[in-house]
Amino acid sequence: MSMKSENVAVVLVEPQGPLNIGSVCRAMMNFGFSDLRLVNPVADHLCDDARRMAVKASALLEGARIFSDLQSALSDCRLAMGTTRRFGKYREDFLHPDDAAKEFASVTFSGRVAWVFGREDKGLETAELDLCQRFVTIPTDDACPSMNLAQSVSICLYETARARARAIGKTGGRKTFSSLEVVEGMFQHMRSTLTDIGFLDPQNPDHILRSFRRIFGRAGLNDREVRILRGLWSRLDWLNNQRRDH
Known part of the structure; x- marks a missing residue:
């Protein structure tokens, strides 16, 4: 039994670039995920630029669901991982994408999980991070710590796909999380x-x-x-x- 890829949602909060949204769709299709959720998108996710970057994943663009706030976008999810570089006082709570993907692996058997990505220019706000159970950061070099949105999504989905592959054939008791x-x-x-x-x-x-x-x-x-x-x-x-x- 493997991780249920249909139970993994990718949530983009107020994405600003149509090229990024299209690239995210392509990455999702690369790794076998299809649930795209957009919270108050600034960019037109159905414009030509987005479709051009999505390549064969334009169906994901057309099927993306739009939400007015993050809480609504996460209402049916049991676990949300918020990606951020705002360490603050919660540095000990941060996971890297591979560890976060491992936590996702067992939860997807009983419910939906979400990767949450913030705005290209300022990321997720504190109130939005409050809605996420865990924080994820991608270890990058201090000389250039900020990553492109689509690249960040690709790394997280790659690790999720790896965790899914590792989970194949593994069974056992799995905790059922509340929504x-x-x-x-x-x-x-x-x-x-x-x-x-x-x-x-x-x-x-x-x-x-x-x-x-x-x-x-x-x-x-x-x-x-x-x-x-x-x-x-x-x-x-x-x-x-x-x-x-x-």
Whole structure:
């Protein structure tokens, strides 16, 4: 049994260059992937430049789905890898494409996963990275660290295809992950509860919440685990209301 390639989505957030979009489609077809999602594309993905670069993958351009925001684009996905070079304080959480592809391999048996790529000029914003469970960076030389969008997609899809090939014939227990929509609902409940009890700063609750996102993102939550956590938040809500009443 191998990785299900139909369960791997490529998400481009506000892509600016039609040549890049066309090249991404060609790379997707090279490695056997077909689910392209565009979030508020700046460029016309159906223009002649895009079609010329797509070559024989023009059908992927025509089948691309358009979304108004990243959360909508990821609503049916169970795991999202956000590509970025913004290390910040989460440097220890970064994966290289080969390690990220290995994590994808088992998840695709039970649900959809997504590679998320940001804008050519400034990448993914913090709020968009919050929607991704893991961060991926491509190790490049400091003299020229930034890569072309289509080249970045090609590297990530190549590693995903390698992981798919390695998974052929391998079976065993695989964890079924909750959808990102379900997990995001849990995080919003968590945000509200922990702010109400004074654990999170109401002026900046997302600062600490991002650390929790990273912790649970590394663990990977299934539906039962999400229900347990939401039960905990609900119990804290009840205790807090009891305290206020007295």
